[in-house]
Amino acid sequence: MKLGYLGPAGTYSEEAAYKYSPEAEMVAFASIPTVVNAVEKREIDQCVVPIENSLHGAITDVLDFLVRSDEIMIAGELAVPIDHCLMVKPGTKIADLTVVYSHPQSLGQSRIYLGTALGHTQAVASLSNAQAVIDMQESDAVAGAIGPRRAADIYGAEVVAEAIQDNPNNYTRFVVLDDKDRSPTGHDMTSVAFQFSEDEPGLLYKALGVLTENSINMVKIESRPTGERLGRYTFMIDMELHRMDPVGRETIERLREMSSWFKVLGSYPRMEELPIRG
């Protein structure tokens, strides 16, 4: 099975792909459009892409692709803790470091640790967390790098501090994309997208009412522009049901009737509730 992800190896995306399917043949892609298009063209079987981060919100490229694609469905979800590690060339001491490499977002998420334990070092931007480890190893300075443990494993670096990010509850939710979704397990999630005709305000309220009447838990709501004009949105909802269950069928039928455009993005096994940390 060929599994695509947002490369290079040693990023949190590769960690998510590996967690989802350790046996798969991993294929790295340079961007979200290229990896999702490769699934659409069946050059690869599935891909694992980030859809939401607990600090930064939705990955809109992925949402917009799901709304647009006629071929691809969501077949799974999983969450990966964004635990930044400080890694060094084996044997190096933190006190001796002069430079620390990482992706700017990871540096921004580790401000407290950078200002205290690493106050004596200079922070330098790398193109990715994986590249940061390579930059560290090629540096003439006594250098460290911040990134996922998997990058240290792959590139042979030593982890000298763990979970150094400011917010302990930094998670990214990933989705598995395939040409079909999954059968009911009794513990499922369904993602849908819909639009309303312009001249009927209050329809979103009525749509949420269908979920309330059927005692269905809505986990998430997002709005994305339709591109038609400012103020017109596609709503995207994640809800705890399977589209083939009796209540699921009825709920989806009623939502479809209310909408001017409606699409099931997929039904798939629900991930476990995440622990709250810190």
Place this chain on the structure above:
Amino acid sequence: MKLGYLGPAGTYSEEAAYKYSPEAEMVAFASIPTVVNAVEKREIDQCVVPIENSLHGAITDVLDFLVRSDEIMIAGELAVPIDHCLMVKPGTKIADLTVVYSHPQSLGQSRIYLGTALGHTQAVASLSNAQAVIDMQESDAVAGAIGPRRAADIYGAEVVAEAIQDNPNNYTRFVVLDDKDRSPTGHDMTSVAFQFSEDEPGLLYKALGVLTENSINMVKIESRPTGERLGRYTFMIDMELHRMDPVGRETIERLREMSSWFKVLGSYPRMEELPIRG
């Protein structure tokens, strides 16, 4: 009056600032965080920042700042059409161009025109639409640039084609930020943000029900992560009321009672409905 915007001069942000207040003393800032912080510290009186684009959606940096800030409110809104122009050094013909400069987003929004009328040219990325005009003027090649008409006016370029973007309904909505919002005009918008306590699903439905009962039009709903954990959101709603009107007071009081956290982001004059083009 000192009015901040996302610079440099000749961008759509400067066009919005100029449209809002042609007499103001304009102050350019390099990023959204620096311009909003300058209003917060009262180094400038107001700023005009993008909050939403009709193709790309919310500008999340601005939403997150509004949720976080205790000092700043929304005092106005306006929409600016993102009409890309092709500009050249005066006297140059389109047929003779070999290179076209623009910001990668503007190039991406003008794919059809680039592939047809400019099929004989090479597209080159610039740091901003304003910088593209400078790059064009400094180029040794017979060069053009894509960007707002205002950039041509400022830098003395000639506009040879207008509205060359793929989608004619490309608008950006800007908000005016100040240390206070505005008095009722009878034609107002109010933006609020709120969170619910974790153990009460269906509260969003009840909240939207308050608007429906009071016949209040909800124009927009966004969800942003709270940062506490994956699956916890701050909801942001724009609705057609003023917080000082009788119905507005009652609506806001009821929403506040339902929420575990609630904030009025501002009441301000509503902009006119936009025409649909193309």
